[in-house]
Amino acid sequence: MELLSPAGNVEKLYYAYAYGADAAYIGLKKFSLRVKADNFYEDEYKKVIELKNKFPGKKLHCALNICFHNSDIDNFLRDIDYFKQYPIDAFIVQDLGVVPIIQKYFPDAELHLSTQASCINREAVKMYKSLGFNRVVLGREASLKEIREIKDAVPDMELEAFVHGAMCIAYSGRCLMSSLLTGRSAQSGFCSHTCRWDFDLKMDPKQLAESGALSIEEHSRGGEYFPIFEGDDFTAILSSKDIRMIEHLKDMRDAGLDSLKIEGRMKSTYYVALVTRAYRKALDALDGKITEEEAKPFIDELENVSHRESTTGFYYSRADADKTTQGASDSAYDLSATIGKKLSAEERKNVLECAEKTKSELQSELDAMHPKAREARLKDYELNPDRRIIPAEEKEGWSMYEYEGLNMVDYDSQLEFVSPDVVSTKAEKGKWLLLDPETGCVRNWVCNGHKCVLYTEYDLQKGTLLRVKDTGYIEGQVRDTGR
CATH class of the missing domain: 3.20.20.70 (Aldolase class I)
Structure with a gap:
C-alpha cells in the first residue's frame, strides 16, 4: 500500500x-x-x-x-x-x-x-x-x-x-457550517473550523418543553445563537x-x-x-x-x-x-529546530578559524586594558558567566550541523533529536554547543532568525529534528493552544 x-x-x-x-x-x-x-x-x-x-x-x-x-x-x-x-x-x-x-x-x-x-x-x-x-x-x-x-x-x-x-464532522468533509456562520466557504478553501469552536449550550426551559429546541453560543461570539437538533443518540454538530x-x-x-x-x-x-x-x-x-x-x-x-x-x-x-469530542489538538513537545546537513571539513575549519580570530582579538583587547580595568572585566565574567564570550575549540569526534531555529533553546533546555530511523535521542549537557558561525563563539541561547551551527558529539541522521519538552503540557489535559 x-x-x-x-x-x-x-x-x-x-x-x-x-x-x-x-x-x-x-x-x-x-x-x-x-x-x-x-x-x-x-x-x-x-x-x-x-x-x-x-x-x-x-x-x-x-x-x-x-x-x-x-x-x-x-x-x-x-x-x-x-x-x-x-x-x-x-x-x-x-x-x-x-x-x-x-x-x-x-x-x-x-x-x-x-x-x-x-x-x-x-x-x-x-x-x-x-x-x-x-x-x-x-x-x-x-x-x-x-x-x-x-x-x-x-x-x-x-x-x-x-x-x-x-x-470533518460533515458528510465527506462537505461542510456548510463555516459559510453559514462566518461567510467563509469550506468548499472554496476557507473553512473556519466552526465545528471545533468552544460552544455553550443554551436552553429555554419553557420552549424546550414545548418544542425540544436547542441552541448553542460560542464563547467569543456572545449573543450569536445557532440552533441544533439533538437526536436520540447524537448531536448534529460539534467536533x-x-x-x-x-x-x-x-x-x-x-x-x-x-x-x-x-x-x-x-x-x-x-x-x-x-x-x-x-x-x-x-x-x-x-x-x-x-x-x-x-x-x-x-x-x-x-x-x-x-x-x-x-x-x-x-x-x-x-x-x-x-462520538464527538472537545478541545484543541495538543502535544507534549515543541519543535525547536530543524537540523540540516553536516558541515564539510572546509566549512568546519572556517568556523573554528573565526573562533581563533575572535579569541585573539579578545585577548588583545584585554592586554590593552589598564590592569584594574582588566581585573574588573574578569571579575564581572566570574559573577556573570553568561556575559563571557567563549570562542569554540576543536573537539575530537564532534561534528557541526546546519541549524535552523524555530523556538528558543538555551543550555537549560532538555533537547531531544528525532530522525527517520531513530525514535529519539536525549542530548546530554556538555555534549552539544550552539555556535555563531560568523564569530565561532558559543551562543547562550538561540531562537528563530539567529544564525547558528550545532556543534555536537552526536552523529545525526540527515533530516533530524530537534524537539524540546513543552513545560506547560499536562498529560491527560488538552489545552487550546491554537494548533
Missing part, C-alpha cells in the same frame, strides 16, 4: 519524503481546500523538482479540489503554463468541469477523485473510471466491508482512504474525533486499499514527520521488513504529536464515527 502524506510547503514536502512517505500531496494557491496552508506558488516548482530528484520514485499529488466558479476556471487557465512546470504525477479533483482541462494540458498526470465527491459505492466508481479517473479517494463514510465490495467490483481502479488525522487506524492496517490492506492518506496539510513539520514515520514503520512491519517490536516505539510516538481523542471512524461501525 502507498503511504501518502500531507505537504503544506516545500519544507514539509521534504520531511514527508525523508520520513517514509511513498507520495505526498500539495495544494496550489487559490485552487485548494486548504488555502491557509502555505501551498505552492512563484518559483517553488524548482525546489519541488530538486526534491523529486533527491527522492527518486516518490510521487507528487496535487489537490485541485475546490468547487470551481467560472472565474476560478479562467484563473486556472490563465496560469496553466506556470502549473505545468511542477512535476505533478496526479491531480486530486472533485469538480468534473476541470477534468477535460487536466486531460488536455496534463496528459501524463493521473486523475484522482477527491473525497469531497462523496464516492462510496461500486456503480459510482465504475462511472468515474469511464471518465478517465485512475483512483478514487473514497468518501469517509465507506466501511471496510463496502470498500472490499467496491474493489471486487472494480479491481483495476485504485482506492485511497484516510488513515490518520482530523476528520469529531481524530481518525487513527495504525492498529488496523492489515484490515485496510485486506479491504483492497491501494493508498493510505494522512490528513494535515495545515499541520506542523513535526506532525508530518512523526506521523509519517510511525505509519512507515507500521507498514514495514506489516510487510515483514521489520518486526512489530521494532515498529512499536515509533508508533508510540504518535502520542507526542498534536492530537485529539481517536476513533476508527466509519470503517467498522458508524457508532464510532458519531
Whole structure:
C-alpha cells in the first residue's frame, strides 16, 4: 500500500519524503481546500523538482479540489503554463468541469477523485473510471466491508482512504457550517473550523418543553445563537474525533486499499514527520521488513504529536464515527529546530578559524586594558558567566550541523533529536554547543532568525529534528493552544 502524506510547503514536502512517505500531496494557491496552508506558488516548482530528484520514485499529488466558479476556471487557465512546470504525477479533483482541462494540458498526470465527491459505492466508481479517473479517494463514510465490495467490483481502479488525522464532522468533509456562520466557504478553501469552536449550550426551559429546541453560543461570539437538533443518540454538530487506524492496517490492506492518506496539510513539520514515520514503520512491519517490536516505539510516538481523542471512524461501525469530542489538538513537545546537513571539513575549519580570530582579538583587547580595568572585566565574567564570550575549540569526534531555529533553546533546555530511523535521542549537557558561525563563539541561547551551527558529539541522521519538552503540557489535559 502507498503511504501518502500531507505537504503544506516545500519544507514539509521534504520531511514527508525523508520520513517514509511513498507520495505526498500539495495544494496550489487559490485552487485548494486548504488555502491557509502555505501551498505552492512563484518559483517553488524548482525546489519541488530538486526534491523529486533527491527522492527518486516518490510521487507528487496535487489537490485541485475546490468547487470551481467560472472565474476560478479562467484563473486556472490563465496560469496553466506556470502549473505545468511542477512535476505533478496526479491531480486530486472533485469538480468534473476541470477534468477535460487536466486531460488536455496534463496528459501524463493521473486523475484522482477527491473525497469531497462523496464516492462510496461500486456503480459510482465504475462511472468515474469511464471518465478517465485512475483512483478514487473514497468518501469517509465507506466501511471496510463496502470498500472490499467496491474493489471486487472494480479491481483495476485504485482506492485511497484516510488513515490518520482530523476528520470533518460533515458528510465527506462537505461542510456548510463555516459559510453559514462566518461567510467563509469550506468548499472554496476557507473553512473556519466552526465545528471545533468552544460552544455553550443554551436552553429555554419553557420552549424546550414545548418544542425540544436547542441552541448553542460560542464563547467569543456572545449573543450569536445557532440552533441544533439533538437526536436520540447524537448531536448534529460539534467536533469529531481524530481518525487513527495504525492498529488496523492489515484490515485496510485486506479491504483492497491501494493508498493510505494522512490528513494535515495545515499541520506542523513535526506532525508530518512523526506521523509519517510511525505509519512507515507500521507498514514495514506489516510487510515483514521489520518486526512489530521494532515498529512499536515509533508508533508510540504518535502520542507526542498534536492530537485529539481517536476513533476508527466509519470503517467498522458508524457508532464510532458519531462520538464527538472537545478541545484543541495538543502535544507534549515543541519543535525547536530543524537540523540540516553536516558541515564539510572546509566549512568546519572556517568556523573554528573565526573562533581563533575572535579569541585573539579578545585577548588583545584585554592586554590593552589598564590592569584594574582588566581585573574588573574578569571579575564581572566570574559573577556573570553568561556575559563571557567563549570562542569554540576543536573537539575530537564532534561534528557541526546546519541549524535552523524555530523556538528558543538555551543550555537549560532538555533537547531531544528525532530522525527517520531513530525514535529519539536525549542530548546530554556538555555534549552539544550552539555556535555563531560568523564569530565561532558559543551562543547562550538561540531562537528563530539567529544564525547558528550545532556543534555536537552526536552523529545525526540527515533530516533530524530537534524537539524540546513543552513545560506547560499536562498529560491527560488538552489545552487550546491554537494548533
